[in-house]
Amino acid sequence: MANYQIYIKSTTLDQTGIHWRKAEDNERCEPPKLLLERCVPKEDGNMGTVNYMIDTNAPSLILVRHQNQLLIQVTGLYSEARSDQKGRKVFNTLVLQGEDNEDNEKLFCSLAISALDFISRHHNNLEQKIDESVQFDGKDKFKINVEKISSFIDRLKTKYGIQLSANRNSDYSIEKIEQGLKELQEMLTKNGLPKSWKPWKEEKEKEDGDGILIAVTKNLIDGGIFHKAGVWCGLANNVADPKEQKESTNEIHKESNPTCTENPKKPTKTNPNAIPILILILVVITVAIGLIWMRPQEPEEQPQILPIPQELIAPNGGKQTLIRPTKEINSKTFLSY
Numbered sequence: 001m002a003n004y005q006i007y008i009k010s011t012t013l014d015q016t017g018i019h020w021r022k023a024e025d026n027e028r029c030e031p032p033k034l035l036l037e038r039c040v041p042k043e044d045g046n047m048g049t050v051n052y053m054i055d056t057n058a059p060s061l062i063l064v065r066h067q068n069q070l071l072i073q074v075t076g077l078y079s080e081a082r083s084d085q086k087g088r089k090v091f092n093t094l095v096l097q098g099e100d101n102e103d104n105e106k107l108f109c110s111l112a113i114s115a116l117d118f119i120s121r122h123h124n125n126l127e128q129k130i131d132e133s134v135q136f137d138g139k140d141k142f143k144i145n146v147e148k149i150s151s152f153i154d155r156l157k158t159k160y161g162i163q164l165s166a167n168r169n170s171d172y173s174i175e176k177i178e179q180g181l182k183e184l185q186e187m188l189t190k191n192g193l194p195k196s197w198k199p200w201k202e203e204k205e206k207e208d209g210d211g212i213l214i215a216v217t218k219n220l221i222d223g224g225i226f227h228k229a230g231v232w233c234g235l236a237n238n239v240a241d242p243k244e245q246k247e248s249t250n251e252i253h254k255e256s257n258p259t260c261t262e263n264p265k266k267p268t269k270t271n272p273n274a275i276p277i278l279i280l281i282l283v284v285i286t287v288a289i290g291l292i293w294m295r296p297q298e299p300e301e302q303p304q305i306l307p308i309p310q311e312l313i314a315p316n317g318g319k320q321t322l323i324r325p326t327k328e329i330n331s332k333t334f335l336s337y
Helices: 080-086 102-121 125-133 146-159 177-190 242-256 274-294
Strands: 004-010 019-022 027-029 060-066 069-078 091-099 134-137 141-144 169-171 173-175 196-198 211-216 233-235 314-316 319-321
Touching (some): 004 141, 004 146, 019 141, 069 102, 080 134, 102 125, 102 177, 125 134, 125 146, 177 211, 177 233
Parallel strands (some): 211 233
Antiparallel strands (some): 004 019, 060 211, 069 091
């Protein structure tokens, strides 16, 4: 009897969508717990899961050891028949999780080698067998043929003749896929998985052997993420040492910022005659404004008072009274009686 569990992530024909199912009972379930462990540093300073590093619709391989448990995940397994039925691309994800013992280690190494063949060729026996083992079940489910998938996995145990070396300590290895794929397959065949290793930027080995053992994908969201996550063996097309990334970024900043260049432009010298000329101009402007404000203003024109003619004197009780206007009038105003 198998001492590991098989999980499949896939989609349904209708709107239920992508979800996980456990092969032994075909029941819907939560993702395997090791996939939920937050062990990958993100750019925002938080920690992400192992799947943060990869595109889960692309061919990828993850192998993790944590607290005496092994987990292997293969993503991007295309289902041609079900894609035709659904009218859009359908991908399967296969996960095995079990105790970290010799039998499971040999099996997981064999599955990893098969997955590496799949990633390098985009199609092989692994993808086809998983496709044949997963079918739509009505509109809102998919079902797993546990007998077919278990039979295929059991045959992998003896296919590659995995040997487990007594001394399985190693430093990390992070390279481009074309450079490191064959080497990784040979290492898994002859030695198995490391029991301890020295991650990038660490002075001491990881003696407990826990962490991300293998991570392989086509392209990374961050070329240095395998280094930062402490991966033992990481392969991708765009891997880059974080130190080199930082130096490259600094060079880009220097090129875009003239003040950081080795030969910055000399500042333009100021004309020594410019300052006296500016002072003279300011003095002239100040004097002109002062003269304008100091100019005496012309007094306002006062209304002209006309003398009252003697003819306007009228009798009043035998006496003569001078009739005066109640308001001052100017020459343009008519007199009223």
